[in-house]
Amino acid sequence: MKTARIKSGKEFAIGKILCIGRNYVDHIHELGNELPAAPVIFMKPASSVISDGESIVIPAYSNDCHHEGELAVLIGKTGKDIPLDEALEHVAGYGVAIDLTLRDVQGELKKKGLPWDIAKGFDTACPLSDFTPAEQIADPQQLQIRLSVNGEMRQDGPTSLMINPVREIIRHLSTIFTLEPGDIILTGTPAGVGRIISGDKLVAEIPGVARVEVSVAL
Known part of the structure; x- marks a missing residue:
């Protein structure tokens, strides 16, 4: 069983991994895609998760x-048709x-x-950090996502550039899926993929929040 761990020590069995595609305009442009009229949703299985120090x-x-x-969002309590102003109350942590x-x-x-599940959900397709408790993050839209490969910075973008912010993603997803403790939401990627x-x-790394380091198997 794969688990998601909050830095305070609490653990959740990972449930659904709900992913949002095309949520940063620059990333949409770099792949030559069209701006979506609604959030683009796909899923990864819990079996795709690996932790810090493991191999892709x-x-x-x-x-x-x-x-x-x-930015990864860990759901901490059950919700369906969650009102926008209550959305962040369902978050247990950020990673x-x-x-x-x-x-x-x-x-x-x-x-x-x-469908392109096999392009997104294969074993090791979701390196995941531990989570900082939600109450320690004042605003999930004021964070910086950074990713480096062999010490070279490739991605460095603010969550403020999300087309659909975290609270709207939670609201929207909860109209389709019942969100449950242990569910994880991946909120989209800024430009610079490679x-x-x-x-x-x-x-x-999201400075002050979380970090995960992995390598690609030889």
Whole structure:
């Protein structure tokens, strides 16, 4: 069983990992996508999670795996059709995640109009940090997402640039899914995504909140 750990010591069994795509304009432009009329939602299984110090294993069916650093939100209490002004009350903690994407596989599946779960949900596709208790974060829209590969900064963007802020993401998701303790929301990635290869060392960090360091298996 995969667990999400809050730095205060409490642990949650990981449930649904709900991911928001195309939530930063610059990232949308760098991939040549259109601005969405509503949040783009996809999921990762709990089995895709790895922790600090573990290794990414790029599947043999891909030759173009990309990193996407993201603010991760851990849900702490059950909610359905959550009002916007109550959304953040359902958050137990904030962390950082890397949404790994097999860009070549995703591209081919999208061309055919097929689901792209295998490009997003493979084993090791979700490096995830521990979580800082929500009450210690004054505003999740005033954080900085940074990701480096082999010491080179590739992503460095503020959460203030989200098209859909955290409270709106929670409100919207709760109209579709019942949110439960242990569910994790990945809130989208800023510009600067890029390919990783065997031997690379990745560090994703939100200063003052969370950090996760992983490497790509040889």
